[in-house]
Amino acid sequence: MKYQNDLAFARQLDEQDPLRDFRNRFLLPQHNGEDAVYLCGNSLGLQPASAQQYLADQLANWKNLAVEGWFQGNDPWLNYHKSLTGSIARIVGAQENEVAVMNSLTVNLHLLMVSFYKPDNKRFKIIMEGGAFPSDQYAMESQVRFHGYDPKDAIIEIFPREGELTLSTEDILNVIDQNKNELALVLFGGINYYTGQFFDLKAITDAAHEAGAYAGFDLAHAAGNVSVQLHDWGVDFACWCSYKYMNSGPGGISGIFVHEKHFTDKELNRFAGWWGYRRDKQFLMAPGFDPEVGAAGWQVSTAPILLLALFKASMAIFDDAGGLDVLRKKSLRLTAYLEFLIHEINKQQEEEVYSIITPADPAARGCQLSVVCKRNARVIFNYLSQNGVIGDWREPDVIRLSPVPLYNTFEDVYKAARLMADALKAI
Incomplete structure (x- = not known):
């Protein structure tokens, strides 16, 4: 697929996503009255809305x-x-x-x-x-x-x-x-x-x-x-x-x-x-x-x-989602889209500010991308957190981001990448 660095494109992918309604079956943390961009399923998955009833x-x-x-x-x-x-x-x-x-x-x-x-x-x-x-x-x-x-x-x-x-x-x-x-x-x-x-x-x-x-x-x-x-x-x-x-x-x-x-x-x-x-x-x-x-x-x-x-x-x-094979198809596209957007950010810089250390081969990775920040890493991570992107930090300079197919959207991925780009201008 040829990806585009565009919010309308991300929303179009979400409209075409057969799993899009499963997001509603989870409780997302809030940031300033809106759903946070939660990309930390590699550390703790979100609470199913049905969990309290079970x-x-x-x-x-x-x-x-x-x-x-x-x-x-x-x-x-x-x-x-x-x-x-x-x-x-x-x-x-x-x-x-x-x-x-x-x-x-x-x-x-x-x-x-x-x-x-x-x-x-x-x-x-x-x-x-x-x-x-x-x-x-x-x-x-x-x-x-x-x-x-x-x-x-x-x-x-x-x-x-x-x-x-x-x-x-x-x-x-x-x-x-x-x-x-x-x-x-x-x-x-x-x-x-x-x-x-x-x-x-x-x-x-x-x-x-x-x-x-x-x-x-x-x-x-x-x-x-x-x-x-x-x-x-x-x-x-x-x-x-x-x-x-x-x-x-x-x-x-x-x-x-x-x-x-x-x-x-x-x-x-x-x-x-x-x-x-x-x-x-x-x-x-x-x-x-x-x-x-x-x-x-x-x-x-x-x-x-x-x-x-x-x-x-x-x-x-x-x-209900149809099992892991169905989820994996969406996962591959979500992670590939995040990878594409990070590469787009680097093209606008004089150096590769965000270096992805996770294998580029989709068969050799899951949801997660581990990103080395080569400039003000901790400051960038804090900027993302303060603006509603929840990933996780690993010393000395790695941010792990994991778009999960059950509850993450292509718009989530787009927003996270946009804030990664904004962080470079703000610091």
Whole structure:
């Protein structure tokens, strides 16, 4: 498509957008009595307008049924979590019994590493991307130390080549091959939180398996954002948060994926809890853990119904929109339009003031563009905030902007870019 740097053009795209009415199903923050330009779905998704009702319904069940709410009412709590697995499975490209909704992201990462990081004297190394989100780094360091290894010896971080900002798939695969005799696990983010790079998960998975290692992914910035096919790609495990692109609320419920090929592997360790016990005998309260078949067997603690209710409100919107493939088509156009407008700003300057470090290849990114500001970066970010553009800041000079297809418009993108241009004149 040939884009135009024009408000009328942006509004024309919105008129043609088959998803345009879904914006009305979310509550946008206000700025001077108008909707703010919210481009921070990579950090926290907006509240569905229906969230209060979904939550109120379960509060009413608690009020009216008390403990009987586990077994009575329209949505008995005992199986409430199962009502989400179909939607989640479609989002991450899984079979329904390969996903479970549970806990929070880093808790799930630890629980899955109990199963899939099994170091021995020969294989003990983990490969990860350099510059991963700190929580992943801390989790891996603590797991390595727990097993008696020094992170300096056991963890291999892959960084971009000198002078480059993102990782080469070729380099990732080469490092995996070079360490194949000592490698236990490859654990990457699906999308790097800082650069916005979407990694080739299938290629990484295939290389890990060729090396005799497991492949797992933290999909915090990928789930609900880009299309993934975890089952078909043979990924061993994955986990994600749901409060970013899946709008479950601050600190919302997380989820896991475990490939069905591991369901009957009794050699896998796991930390067990009653909620993961096989459902047909759960209330016999018998000693000895006998897990439920599927990812549900990795559950530990009782499902938090109020958090699940908030998540369910958002999943209903995803389902009504037609799923992630439909959303992704709009997402590609929104992000490409923002990219075009930023390039237009640079053409008016004597230098490239706004440098996009996110890959230019649409297949190698999601919604997010990470923009290096080469002139008065923090001042520009503050100017945007003061004028109703909500993005987020990463030291020392990066602004992350993420137009989300469910609730962002082409006019939002146009307004944000216009203010980025205005900021250069105002400072």
